[in-house]
Amino acid sequence: MTALTILLVLVLLLVVFGLLFRLQILTSIFSGTFTRDIGMSNSVNAILMLVFLVFGGAWFAYSFVENFNKMNPPIASIHGHQMERMFWTTMAVIGVAFAITQTLLFVYSYKYQHKEGRRAYFFAHNNKIEVIWTVIPAIVMAALIFAGWKAWTRITGPAPKNSVVVEVMGKQFNWLVRYPGRDMKLGVINYRMIDAVNEWGFDLSDKSALDDFTTNEIHVPKGVPVLIKIRSRDVLHAVYMPHFRVQMYAVPGMPTRFWFTPTISTDEMRAKLGNPKFNYELACNQVCGGSHFAMKATVIVDEPDDYQNWYAAQQSFSAKNPEVMAALKQKAKTLVNPVVAQPEVEAAPMPLAASN
Amino acid sequence: MSDLTPKPNFSASVQASGGVGSAPVPTTEHGDHLLHDDHDHEHHDQHWLWKYVFSQDHKQIAKQFLITGMFWAILGGTLSSLFRLQLGWPEGSMQWLTPFLGHWIQAGKLNPEFYLALVTMHGTIMVFFVLTAGLSGTFSNFLIPLQVGARDMASGFMNMLSYWFFFISSVIMFSSLFIETGPAAAGWTIYPPLSALPQAIPGSGMGMTLWLVSMVFFIVSQLLGGVNYVTTVINLRTRGMSMSKLPLTIWAFFLTAILGILSFPVLFSAALLLVFDRSFGTSFFLSDIYIAGQALSNQGGSPVLFQHLFWFLGHPEVYIVIMPAMGMVSEVLSTNARKPIFGYRAMIGSLIGISLLSFVVWAHHMFVTGMNPFLGSVFMFLTLIIAVPSGVKVFNWLATLWRGNIRFTAAMLFSIGFVSLFISGGLTGIILGNATLDIQMHNTYFVVAHFHLVMGSSAFFGLFAGVYHWFPKMFGRMMDEKLGYIHFWLTFAGVYLVFMPMHYVGIAGFPRRYYAWTGFDAFSQFADMNKFISIAAIIAFLGQFIFIFNFFYSIFRGRRATQNPWNSTTLEWTTPIEPGHGNWPGEIPAVYRWPYDYSKPGSDVDFIPQNVPLSQTQSSNLPYEQEMAD
Numbered sequence: 001m002t003a004l005t006i007l008l009v010l011v012l013l014l015v016v017f018g019l020l021f022r023l024q025i026l027t028s029i030f031s032g033t034f035t036r037d038i039g040m041s042n043s044v045n046a047i048l049m050l051v052f053l054v055f056g057g058a059w060f061a062y063s064f065v066e067n068f069n070k071m072n073p074p075i076a077s078i079h080g081h082q083m084e085r086m087f088w089t090t091m092a093v094i095g096v097a098f099a100i101t102q103t104l105l106f107v108y109s110y111k112y113q114h115k116e117g118r119r120a121y122f123f124a125h126n127n128k129i130e131v132i133w134t135v136i137p138a139i140v141m142a143a144l145i146f147a148g149w150k151a152w153t154r155i156t157g158p159a160p161k162n163s164v165v166v167e168v169m170g171k172q173f174n175w176l177v178r179y180p181g182r183d184m185k186l187g188v189i190n191y192r193m194i195d196a197v198n199e200w201g202f203d204l205s206d207k208s209a210l211d212d213f214t215t216n217e218i219h220v221p222k223g224v225p226v227l228i229k230i231r232s233r234d235v236l237h238a239v240y241m242p243h244f245r246v247q248m249y250a251v252p253g254m255p256t257r258f259w260f261t262p263t264i265s266t267d268e269m270r271a272k273l274g275n276p277k278f279n280y281e282l283a284c285n286q287v288c289g290g291s292h293f294a295m296k297a298t299v300i301v302d303e304p305d306d307y308q309n310w311y312a313a314q315q316s317f318s319a320k321n322p323e324v325m326a327a328l329k330q331k332a333k334t335l336v337n338p339v340v341a342q343p344e345v346e347a348a349p350m351p352l353a354a355s356n
Numbered sequence: 357m358s359d360l361t362p363k364p365n366f367s368a369s370v371q372a373s374g375g376v377g378s379a380p381v382p383t384t385e386h387g388d389h390l391l392h393d394d395h396d397h398e399h400h401d402q403h404w405l406w407k408y409v410f411s412q413d414h415k416q417i418a419k420q421f422l423i424t425g426m427f428w429a430i431l432g433g434t435l436s437s438l439f440r441l442q443l444g445w446p447e448g449s450m451q452w453l454t455p456f457l458g459h460w461i462q463a464g465k466l467n468p469e470f471y472l473a474l475v476t477m478h479g480t481i482m483v484f485f486v487l488t489a490g491l492s493g494t495f496s497n498f499l500i501p502l503q504v505g506a507r508d509m510a511s512g513f514m515n516m517l518s519y520w521f522f523f524i525s526s527v528i529m530f531s532s533l534f535i536e537t538g539p540a541a542a543g544w545t546i547y548p549p550l551s552a553l554p555q556a557i558p559g560s561g562m563g564m565t566l567w568l569v570s571m572v573f574f575i576v577s578q579l580l581g582g583v584n585y586v587t588t589v590i591n592l593r594t595r596g597m598s599m600s601k602l603p604l605t606i607w608a609f610f611l612t613a614i615l616g617i618l619s620f621p622v623l624f625s626a627a628l629l630l631v632f633d634r635s636f637g638t639s640f641f642l643s644d645i646y647i648a649g650q651a652l653s654n655q656g657g658s659p660v661l662f663q664h665l666f667w668f669l670g671h672p673e674v675y676i677v678i679m680p681a682m683g684m685v686s687e688v689l690s691t692n693a694r695k696p697i698f699g700y701r702a703m704i705g706s707l708i709g710i711s712l713l714s715f716v717v718w719a720h721h722m723f724v725t726g727m728n729p730f731l732g733s734v735f736m737f738l739t740l741i742i743a744v745p746s747g748v749k750v751f752n753w754l755a756t757l758w759r760g761n762i763r764f765t766a767a768m769l770f771s772i773g774f775v776s777l778f779i780s781g782g783l784t785g786i787i788l789g790n791a792t793l794d795i796q797m798h799n800t801y802f803v804v805a806h807f808h809l810v811m812g813s814s815a816f817f818g819l820f821a822g823v824y825h826w827f828p829k830m831f832g833r834m835m836d837e838k839l840g841y842i843h844f845w846l847t848f849a850g851v852y853l854v855f856m857p858m859h860y861v862g863i864a865g866f867p868r869r870y871y872a873w874t875g876f877d878a879f880s881q882f883a884d885m886n887k888f889i890s891i892a893a894i895i896a897f898l899g900q901f902i903f904i905f906n907f908f909y910s911i912f913r914g915r916r917a918t919q920n921p922w923n924s925t926t927l928e929w930t931t932p933i934e935p936g937h938g939n940w941p942g943e944i945p946a947v948y949r950w951p952y953d954y955s956k957p958g959s960d961v962d963f964i965p966q967n968v969p970l971s972q973t974q975s976s977n978l979p980y981e982q983e984m985a986d
Binding site for chain 1: 467468469472542543547548549550553556557642643644645646647649651655656657658659660693694695696698699700701702724725726729732733736737740741743744747748750751752754755757758759760761762763764769772775776779780783784786787790791792793795796798799800837838841842845846848849852856857860861863864865867869870871872873875876877878879881882885891895952954955956957962
C-alpha cells in the first residue's frame with residue numbers, strides 16, 4: 001500500500017513536471033516571448049528551488065521528528081550516555097550549519113535567477129570573508145575534536161582493576177563465550193587444538209584453563225565495569241552491542257578488548273520498555289560470510305547478586321568434557337609448534353570485586 | 357542560451373571558429389611542438405578502427421571512457437535494485453528472478469552469499485569503474501587538452517593504452533559475474549581473511565581472483581592516465597596559460613591525477629600481497645585461523661595491515677572521485693551564474709589542502725578495528741580538519757551564486773544539486789570522523805548514508821553536470837534541456853528520499869551488509885522505512901533512463917550546437933563545433949586572462965574569453981590588468 005502511494009505520488013510528480021515544462025513553452029509561444037533560451041523554464045526551475053527547500057525541509061523535519069524515538073533505542077551504559085550527549089550536540093551543530101547553508105543555496109538560486117537586463121555583480125574575492133569562514137569552522141572543529149579526544153581516551157583507556165572479565169570469540173557464524181572461572185585467570189588457548197568439542201582450543205595443560213567455563217549467553221553484572229576480551233578464530237568479525245555503545249573488531253591472531261559499565265539490568269529494561277521479551281543483543285558488524293546477518297549473541301545484565309550466583313553455578317569446561325582432557329596429553333605432544341596465547345595478567349581477583 | 361547576450365566581436369575569439377567544414381589552416385607556431393604536424397589535419401582516409409576504436413585522440417578516448425562508465429553505472433544500479441528488493445521485502449518471494457539469477461535464487465529466496473556478492477560488486481563497480489574511470493577518465497581526458505590549449509595529451513599512445521587496460525579490467529570484472537561460485541563477496545574493501553579464504557565464502561574463490569586481476573589492470577590504467585594528465589598540465593599549456601590562469605576543472609583533474617599516482621600503487625601492493633597469501637602460502641594478512649574443520653598453518657600476519665594498505669588508497673580514492681566533480685561544478689556554477697567563481701585562489705588552496713590531508717586520514721576507517729587508540733586520536737584530529745577546506749569550498753560556491761544572474765541549464769541544476777548533496781553528506785562526516793561517535797556509528801547505515809551522499813550521489817551529480825555542460829563539445833549537438841530538468845528533479849528528490857531516511861536507520865544502529873535484520877530485536881523497527889527507501893531507490897534508478905535516452909537520442913537527433921552555447925570563457929569553446937584531432941584547425945589560441953571574466957564591469961558583453969587580449973578590453977580592465985596591457 002505504501003509502495004503504491006509513493007509510486008502514485010512520484011508518477012504524478014513526473015506528470016506535473018512534464019506538464020509544467022510543456023505548458024510554459026506553449027504559453028511563451030502564445031505570449032510571443034518564446035525563445036529557445038532563457039524563458040519561463042528558468043523561472044519554473046527557480047520556483048522549484050524554493051518549493052524544494054520548503055517542502056523538502058518540511059518533509060525532512062516531519063519524518064525526523066516522527067522517527068525520532070525509533071532511531072533512539074535505549075542506552076544502558078555509562079559511556080553510552082556520554083556518547084549520546086556528544087552525538088546530539090554535534091548533530092545540533094551540524095544541523096545549524098546544514099540549515100543555514102541549504103537555505104542560502106536554494107534562496108540564492110531563487111532570488112538571483114536570470115532577469116533580463118540585470119547583470120551579475122563582479123565579485124571575485126574578498127580575503128577578509130575567506131578568513132572569517134576559515135577561522136570560524138576551525139574553532140568549532142577544534143572544540144569538537146577536543147571533546148571527542150577526551151571521551152575517546154577515557155573510553156579506550158585501560159579497564160578499571162575491578163572489572164569483570166568475559167571473553168568472546170567470533171567464528172562463522174556464532175559467538176563463543178568463556179569466563180575465567182574461580183581463579184579469575186583465563187587459561188591458555190591454542191587454535192591448533194580446536195575441534196568440534198573443544199571449540200575454544202583450550203590447552204588444558206595450562207592449570208588456569210581448568211576452571212574456565214563456556215556459556216551460550218553473555219552474563220554481566222549491573223553497575224560493574226565489564227572488560228570484554230575479543231578474539232576471532234577464522235575471519236574478521238566485530239562485537240557490536242548498540243545498547244551499550246560498544247563496538248570492536250574481532251581479529252584472528254590479534255586479541256582486542258573493550259570495557260564498559262552496564263547501567264540497566266535486563267529485567268529493569270524489560271519493565272521500562274514494557275516488553276517482557278526484550279534482550280540486549282550482540283551483533284556481528286563486520287561482514288564475515290553468508291550468515292553474517294544472523295550472527296548474534298544474547299547479553300543478559302544481572303543484578304550483582306544474581307550474577308554471582310549464576311557465576312558460582314557454572315561448571316568448568318574441563319569438568320564437562322573429560323574426554324578432551326584425556327585426549328589432550330597425546331595430542332599436545334604431537335604438536336610441532338604450539339602457539340601460546342597471551343598470558344592473562346590483569347584479570348580481576350573476584351568476579352564482583354566492586355559490588356562487594 | 358546562446359542568444360542571451362550579443363555575440364562578442366573580439367577578433368581573437370572568432371579567429372579559431374573554423375566550424376565543421378572549414379578547411380584547416382596549417383600554420384607553424386610555438387607552444388605545441390611535437391604534436392603539431394601529426395594532428396592538425398584530418399585523417400579522412402583513416403581506418404575506422406583507428407579512428408573510433410584504437411583512437412589516440414583524447415576526445416575519442418574520453419567518449420570511450422564515458423560510454424563504458426555508463427554501461428557500468430547501469431549494471432551497478434541494477435545490482436543495487438536487486439539488493440534493495442531484498443532489504444525492502446525480506447520475506448518476499450524472488451522466484452520471478454530465477455531466469456536471471458539462476459541458482460542464486462533458492463526456494464524463492466535470494467542466496468545470502470549472493471547478496472554479499474551484490475553489495476560487493478555494486479561498491480566496486482560504482483567506486484572504481486563508474487566514478488573513477490567513468491568520471492575522471494572521461495573529463496580529465498576530454499577537458500585537459502581542450503582547456504589548457506594543447507593538441508592532445510602528452511602521450512596519445514599511453515592514453516589509448518589507459519583506456520584499453522581499463523577495458524580489459526572491465527571485461528575481467530564483468531566475466532566474474534558469471535562464474536559458478538559467484539563474484540567477489542567480501543565487501544568492496546575485500547578485507548582478508550574473508551577475501552583470502554575460499555572456505556570462508558565461495559566468492560573468495562575464482563571470483564576474488566578475477567577481482568584482483570581486474571584491479572591490477574585497472575590500476576595500470578589509472579597510472580597511465582594519471583601520468584599523462586599531470587604531464588600534459590605541466591608541459592603542454594598554451595602560451596600565457598600560467599598555473600594561476602587554469603580553470604578550476606584543470607586544477608581539480610591535476611590534483612586528482614597526483615592523488616591517483618601516489619595512492620594506487622599502494623592498493624597494487626596490497627592486492628599483490630593478498631594474491632601471495634591466497635595462492636602461494638604466505639602469511640601477510642593471515643594468522644591463527646581455524647576454518648572448515650582445519651587449522652591453517654599461517655602465522656604472524658595481520659589483517660589490520662591490509663586495512664592500512666587498503667585505506668591508504670581507499671581514502672584518497674574518495675577524493676579522486678569527488679575532486680573532479682568539484683572542479684566541474686565550480687566551472688558550471690560560475691558560467692551559469694554569469695559571475696566569477698568566488699575566491700579562485702582560495703578554491704585552489706582548499707583543493708590542495710584537501711589533497712594533502714587526504715593522505716593522512718585513512719585510519720579513520722579503522723577506529724574500532726583494534727588499532728592502537730592513540731592512533732585513533734591522531735586520525736580524528738586530522739580527519740576533522742578536512743571540514744575546514746571543505747567548508748571553504750561550500751561557502752565560496754554560495755558566494756558565487758550570490759548576486760549572480762542564474763541560468764538554470766540542466767548542468768547548472770545538477771551543480772546546485774551537487775552543492776546541496778555535498779553539504780548534506782559532508783556534515784555527517786563530522787560525526788563519523790569523531791572516533792568516540794564512530795564507536796556506535798561504524799559500519800552502520802549512517803556510514804552508508806553519509807558516503808552515498810557525499811561521494812556517491814555528489815560525484816554522480818558532478819558527472820551529470822559535466823555531461824550536460826560539455827555534451828555540445830563532445831557531439832556537436834545539444835541535449836534536450838527539458839528532459840534534463842525532469843531528470844534532475846526526479847533524481848534530486850529521489851536521492852534525498854533514499855538517503856535521508858537511511859540516516860535514521862543508521863542512528864538506530866542497523867549494521868550494513870546485512871541480508872536481513874529480522875533476526876535481531878534491536879533492528880526490527882524500520883521495516884516500513886526500508887521498504888520506503890527501496891521504492892525510492894528503484895524509482896530514482898529507473899529515472900536515470902531518462903538521461904540515457906536523452907544522451908543517445910541527442911547524439912543523433914539533438915539540436916545542433918553553436919560554437920559557444922553557454923557563452924563560456926574557457927578555451928574549449930574556441931575550437932570548431934566538432935573539433936578534429938588536434939583540436940584547433942589553426943594556431944592554438946594564446947591566453948591573456950583568468951577563466952572567470954563574467955559580467956566584468958565596463959565590458960559590454962557578460963563574458964570575456966580567456967583568449968581575448970587585455971589590449972582589446974581597455975574599458976573593463978582592472979588597474980593591474982591595464983598595466984599589463986600597456
